[in-house]
Amino acid sequence: MGRPRHAERTARALLDAAERIVESEGLQALSVRRVADEAGTTTRAVYSLFGSKQGLVIALGTRAFELLGAAIAALPTTPDPAADLVEAGVTVFRRFAVEHPSLFRLAVQRTLTSPELAAQFDAAAADALAGLEARVARLAAAGLLGDRTIRDAVCQFHALCEGLAAVELRGLLHANQAERVWRDALGAIITGFAAVSAPAAATQVPQG
Amino acid sequence: MGRPRHAERTARALLDAAERIVESEGLQALSVRRVADEAGTTTRAVYSLFGSKQGLVIALGTRAFELLGAAIAALPTTPDPAADLVEAGVTVFRRFAVEHPSLFRLAVQRTLTSPELAAQFDAAAADALAGLEARVARLAAAGLLGDRTIRDAVCQFHALCEGLAAVELRGLLHANQAERVWRDALGAIITGFAAVSAPAAATQVPQG
DNA sequence: GAAGTAACGTAACGCTGTTACGCTCCCGGG
DNA sequence: CCCGGGAGCGTAACAGCGTTACGTTACTTC
Numbered sequence: 001m002g003r004p005r006h007a008e009r010t011a012r013a014l015l016d017a018a019e020r021i022v023e024s025e026g027l028q029a030l031s032v033r034r035v036a037d038e039a040g041t042t043t044r045a046v047y048s049l050f051g052s053k054q055g056l057v058i059a060l061g062t063r064a065f066e067l068l069g070a071a072i073a074a075l076p077t078t079p080d081p082a083a084d085l086v087e088a089g090v091t092v093f094r095r096f097a098v099e100h101p102s103l104f105r106l107a108v109q110r111t112l113t114s115p116e117l118a119a120q121f122d123a124a125a126a127d128a129l130a131g132l133e134a135r136v137a138r139l140a141a142a143g144l145l146g147d148r149t150i151r152d153a154v155c156q157f158h159a160l161c162e163g164l165a166a167v168e169l170r171g172l173l174h175a176n177q178a179e180r181v182w183r184d185a186l187g188a189i190i191t192g193f194a195a196v197s198a199p200a201a202a203t204q205v206p207q208g
Numbered sequence: 209m210g211r212p213r214h215a216e217r218t219a220r221a222l223l224d225a226a227e228r229i230v231e232s233e234g235l236q237a238l239s240v241r242r243v244a245d246e247a248g249t250t251t252r253a254v255y256s257l258f259g260s261k262q263g264l265v266i267a268l269g270t271r272a273f274e275l276l277g278a279a280i281a282a283l284p285t286t287p288d289p290a291a292d293l294v295e296a297g298v299t300v301f302r303r304f305a306v307e308h309p310s311l312f313r314l315a316v317q318r319t320l321t322s323p324e325l326a327a328q329f330d331a332a333a334a335d336a337l338a339g340l341e342a343r344v345a346r347l348a349a350a351g352l353l354g355d356r357t358i359r360d361a362v363c364q365f366h367a368l369c370e371g372l373a374a375v376e377l378r379g380l381l382h383a384n385q386a387e388r389v390w391r392d393a394l395g396a397i398i399t400g401f402a403a404v405s406a407p408a409a410a411t412q413v414p415q416g
Numbered sequence: 417g418a419a420g421t422a423a424c425g426t427a428a429c430g431c432t433g434t435t436a437c438g439c440t441c442c443c444g445g446g
Numbered sequence: 447c448c449c450g451g452g453a454g455c456g457t458a459a460c461a462g463c464g465t466t467a468c469g470t471t472a473c474t475t476c
Binding site for chain 1: 453454455456457
């Protein structure tokens with residue numbers, strides 16, 4: 001049935017070309033014809049192997065999440081769970097955003113048109129963030145999470161990392177101070193986590 | 209010279225149509241032909257009045273920032289600067305993101321292809337965020353900012369708001385708990401601000 | 417009222433994602 | 447060993463996109 005060997009090679013070539021184009025010129029430079037040209041094939045191959053341009057983009061994003069997840073898993077741990085979490089944010093999130101800005105926008109920020117396309121990333125994202133969740137769980141075990149759910153704290157920490165990355169990619173952080181601002185912000189929210197349930201909000205909502 | 213009266217009306221009709229389309233179907237549904245059709249004119253008008261599709265999109269984003277800035281300015285203040293800052297995040301940022309998700313993605317998150325197009329928003333964004341900066345300055349005046357710059361704290365707080373909005377728009381926050389998670393996260397980082405310079409990072413960088 | 421210029425309708429350009437059609441080559445059953 | 451069939455994919459076309467050269471129109475100024 002068919003010629004799967006060659007197809008595998010073609011699919012790899014297409015993905016490699018797509019990654020090269022997106023990383024060097026951004027997602028807007030990615031066209032089916034150009035990917036096919038640079039991979040030495042035709043547009044038809046993209047549709048046979050990936051179904052559509054969206055399929056190719058999803059495959060790219062999945063690859064990006066594999067990179068992210070592997071980077072978190074490879075990070076060493078110390079006896080200090082708070083420092084380890086800061087390290088995960090700065091070394092994994094920030095590093096990935098700075099070194100692969102287009103892939104970051106594509107996969108993490110989901111700079112895509114169609115919303116159901118973005119939903120395709122949910123599974124891959126959850127896998128990649130498992131390592132982050134483990135580090136937050138260590139904070140919880142040390143009693144440094146207040147009365148927050150681990151899930152909530154992961155969301156909040158993740159949100160801060162993603163927002164910092166967005167702000168930095170927009171050029172709002174001075175290059176030589178960016179890492180300090182990151183460490184400072186991540187440290188602040190972790191410090192706040194250790195206090196009991198968001199005192200600043202207490203004057204507004206009596207917390208149900 | 210020309211017929212400026214009619215032009216002004218046409219420009220307004222085009223902007224209104226564009227806003228309607230983007231808000232109801234997202235940025236990917238916005239095409240020059242369709243905007244022109246719904247405004248009762250032709251594509252040529254867009255190029256005469258806005259220069260290009262980008263010009264129209266920039267005008268839309270500028271309008272979004274005016275809304276945001278006005279919402280911050282209209283917010284009342286209390287004697288508690290920390291609570292006021294939380295309120296700004298939840299009532300202005302979150303509200304805008306939830307009620308106008310497409311405009312939020314367009315203007316704040318800059319879900320756009322071209323990077324120099326996104327830079328057009330910098331001035332409008334700075335204006336809109338002046339009210340936020342004022343509230344952070346009140347925190348600083350109360351001695352609740354540690355040794356942080358106001359500018360840095362604004363960036364960090366803004367990053368957290370933008371990240372929370374991104375996470376919520378992705379559907380990761382349970383609808384009935386979203387506001388609590390927001391208040392909790394904003395409260396945590398503000399609590400952390402009051403502590404002296406990010407203790408969690410102290411074990412990693414000795415702070416130059 | 418004459419003149420000139422901004423507004424903008426028409427029709428076309430080249431590009432995009434996508435697909436119907438047909439050839440080609442590999443893999444499994446006889 | 448070979449041969450039928452289905453997967454890979456080259457060709458050429460489609461509709462729709464942003465953009466623009468050209469013409470016309472109508473308003474504003476002198």
